[in-house]
Amino acid sequence: MATAERQAPARRSGANTALHELALAAVVVAAIAGATALLLLAGGYPVGRGLAALWSGSFGSWYAFTSATLVRAVPLMLTGAAVAIAFRAGVLNIGAEGQLLVGAAAAVALALVSREDPGLLALAPPLVAAAAGGAVWAGVAAFLRTRYGVLEVISTIMLNFVATYVVSYLVRGPLQEPTRVYPQSATIADAFQLPRISGAGRLHVGLLLALALAGVAGWVLRRTAVGFRIVATGENPSAAASAGGIDVRKTTMHAFLVSGALAGLAGGVEVLGVTFALYENISPGYGYTAIAVALLARLDPWRGVATALLFGALEAGAGAMQRDAGVPSTLVSVIEAALILAVVAAQAARARRLSGDSAVAIRPVNA
Amino acid sequence: MNDVIEPFIAATVRTAVPLGLAAFGELLVERAGLINIGLEGAILAGAFGALVGASAAGVGAGFATAALAGLFIGVLFALCVVWIRADQIIAGTALTLLSVGATGTLYRAFYGSGGAALGIATSEPLAIPGLSALPVVGTALFAQPPITYVAYLTGPVMAWWFRRTHAGLALRSIGERPEAAEAAGIAVDRARVMAILVGGTLGGIAGGTLVLAQAGTFAEGMSAGRGFIAIAIVVLGRWTPHGVAAGALLFGAASALQYAFQAMGWNAPYQLFLVVPYLLTLAALAGAVGRARAPAALGRALEARR
Numbered sequence: 001m002a003t004a005e006r007q008a009p010a011r012r013s014g015a016n017t018a019l020h021e022l023a024l025a026a027v028v029v030a031a032i033a034g035a036t037a038l039l040l041l042a043g044g045y046p047v048g049r050g051l052a053a054l055w056s057g058s059f060g061s062w063y064a065f066t067s068a069t070l071v072r073a074v075p076l077m078l079t080g081a082a083v084a085i086a087f088r089a090g091v092l093n094i095g096a097e098g099q100l101l102v103g104a105a106a107a108v109a110l111a112l113v114s115r116e117d118p119g120l121l122a123l124a125p126p127l128v129a130a131a132a133g134g135a136v137w138a139g140v141a142a143f144l145r146t147r148y149g150v151l152e153v154i155s156t157i158m159l160n161f162v163a164t165y166v167v168s169y170l171v172r173g174p175l176q177e178p179t180r181v182y183p184q185s186a187t188i189a190d191a192f193q194l195p196r197i198s199g200a201g202r203l204h205v206g207l208l209l210a211l212a213l214a215g216v217a218g219w220v221l222r223r224t225a226v227g228f229r230i231v232a233t234g235e236n237p238s239a240a241a242s243a244g245g246i247d248v249r250k251t252t253m254h255a256f257l258v259s260g261a262l263a264g265l266a267g268g269v270e271v272l273g274v275t276f277a278l279y280e281n282i283s284p285g286y287g288y289t290a291i292a293v294a295l296l297a298r299l300d301p302w303r304g305v306a307t308a309l310l311f312g313a314l315e316a317g318a319g320a321m322q323r324d325a326g327v328p329s330t331l332v333s334v335i336e337a338a339l340i341l342a343v344v345a346a347q348a349a350r351a352r353r354l355s356g357d358s359a360v361a362i363r364p365v366n367a
Numbered sequence: 368m369n370d371v372i373e374p375f376i377a378a379t380v381r382t383a384v385p386l387g388l389a390a391f392g393e394l395l396v397e398r399a400g401l402i403n404i405g406l407e408g409a410i411l412a413g414a415f416g417a418l419v420g421a422s423a424a425g426v427g428a429g430f431a432t433a434a435l436a437g438l439f440i441g442v443l444f445a446l447c448v449v450w451i452r453a454d455q456i457i458a459g460t461a462l463t464l465l466s467v468g469a470t471g472t473l474y475r476a477f478y479g480s481g482g483a484a485l486g487i488a489t490s491e492p493l494a495i496p497g498l499s500a501l502p503v504v505g506t507a508l509f510a511q512p513p514i515t516y517v518a519y520l521t522g523p524v525m526a527w528w529f530r531r532t533h534a535g536l537a538l539r540s541i542g543e544r545p546e547a548a549e550a551a552g553i554a555v556d557r558a559r560v561m562a563i564l565v566g567g568t569l570g571g572i573a574g575g576t577l578v579l580a581q582a583g584t585f586a587e588g589m590s591a592g593r594g595f596i597a598i599a600i601v602v603l604g605r606w607t608p609h610g611v612a613a614g615a616l617l618f619g620a621a622s623a624l625q626y627a628f629q630a631m632g633w634n635a636p637y638q639l640f641l642v643v644p645y646l647l648t649l650a651a652l653a654g655a656v657g658r659a660r661a662p663a664a665l666g667r668a669l670e671a672r673r
Binding site (some may be wrong): 044045151159337 | 447458461462464645646
């Protein structure tokens with residue numbers, strides 16, 4: 001998938017690149033607005049009111065921007081980086097959703113049984129547990145792939161379903177709140193709740209963590225030997241192994257586990273910073289939206305911060321559209337899917353124009 | 368014991384029919400060397416299509432619109448993969464997402480956001496004279512909605528088609544070595560498109576079966592991963608029609624176990640039963656992949672278009 005990017009003319013100046021990116025962003029935003037308007041029109045909804053709600057619910061006010069858009073962008077930044085790293089390594093991890101759920105469950109479980117320590121240190125164990133939970137969940141798929149050659153696309157999707165039922169069982173069984181009435185866990189103690197950023201409504205410090213990790217992930221992929229090994233493995237595993245002397249199997253496995261850890265952390269941050277308890281449907285499909293976030297960012301975690309913001313705004317705005325104009329919030333999935341298809345098609349067309357060769361290199365499966 | 372076994376067989380077949388239909392469709396696609404992850408989307412689109420068609424003009428129309436809806440997803444997949452040469456896995460994933468979003472949006476737009484249980488007439492069972500009178504298995508196997516018999520016949524017909532017809536041989540050769548097939552004068556892309564379209568249609572009919580022969584209603588996301596399970600069944604069935612039929616029955620039986628256990632009064636968290644098909648898929652893939660031989664060109668990026 002990164003083929004197209006690397007084949008692009010490399011001698012564009014810095015300012016030009018920034019302009020190019022800005023123009024691209026403007027096109028994407030215009031396309032989203034246009035597509036939304038069309039869908040609203042097709043569904044017989046009030047177009048003006050719908051678009052107004054989309055705006056007011058996302059960027060229309062400081063409150064909407066912080067408490068709705070940014071709050072939703074945080075898990076998308078983390079899961080987006082997770083998907084980007086995996087896809088770069090040639091691992092098609094569609095399982096960020098399941099990894100997020102397991103991470104959330106692990107964080108809540110630990111926060112509920114732990115003794116409360118005062119101070120920020122209390123936050124570390126549940127967050128580590130979340131990352132570990134996500135990594136373990138991804139590890140199952142990684143093991144199945146390296147040991148048995150099971151296509152990870154299928155296995156991660158299956159594990160998403162399993163994770164959903166695990167959470168469903170936990171909130172009705174071992175983790176259910178003490179009165180045993182509601183299918184949710186007890187609220188975690190104050191010491192384990194992520195502090196809020198003052199003056200920014202519901203926004204919590206998870207934003208800083210997400211920004212930092214997206215920064216590190218992007219830096220690793222762009223500037224380090226580890227990142228080079230990941231990208232080389234994803235581009236052409238056999239060349240990476242023979243010409244690069246790269247341990248492809250190990251690189252793939254590690255990228256998969258890191259991807260799972262980031263997605264798990266997204267779940268941990270969500271329960272410690274937003275919901276404060278575990279219940280079903282804690283994620284409105286962040287793990288699936290993450291695929292759109294990562295692809296639109298051309299698998300770069302730095303750009304992923306911007307696309308996460310865009311999709312966070314879209315999700316927040318969709319919620320407002322449903323409240324104010326009665327527009328089904330599932331509309332967002334249609335827009336996301338259309339964006340993914342547009343990006344993939346554009347890359348395929350561009351690669352063909354540049355090289356005359358077939359576009360996206362997908363590694364052979366089950367080979 | 369009969370009161371356990373007979374419902375068990377009936378539940379097995381009931382679950383296996385949509386899975387089998389979808390898996391037969393995917394088998395065609397995979398024999399042409401492609402993987403259509405969008406099958407899940409085709410099933411869901413078919414389920415919604417069935418609701419629209421059946422509530423307007425009855426069960427027959429419901430199956431027709433279900434097939435059309437699946438065909439539509441197939442057309443989109445063919446456009447992305449064969450025409451544009453986009454990545455198969457990502458295009459398929461996006462189409463599934465598209466289907467989830469579009470059916471959810473249309474459902475709420477047409478039938479209200481409450482999602483009130485919308486009952487529609489289901490396909491009447493058709494008893495086959497003689498066979499349906501057999502003890503134990505008679506009713507379970509041979510007094511079923513007509514679509515069940517379509518599923519029974521699809522396997523043998525497909526096996527014959529693959530083995531005995533020129534077109535079937537051509538399709539298999541594309542899945543093994545597209546370059547050689549092209550050199551032999553086979554219209555490779557046209558055959559791929561046909562396989563995708565038929566595969567999507569079968570996926571749509573599978574979704575229609577869920578609504579018209581089972582649930583009698585539509586629910587958002589009701590395909591519940593059946594498209595992915597069907598893909599696993601193709602692997603488990605080692606890319607042969609009879610293997611796929613056996614795989615679908617195995618999955619049907621595994622899902623039917625929950626009814627059997629409930630009938631026998633065995634109490635366990637219900638999530639444990641619901642999770643069985645997904646775990647079985649993982650186990651089946653892990654056990655089957657190494658030993659089965661996939662079409663050689665399966666999932667490979669398509670060659671450049673000329």
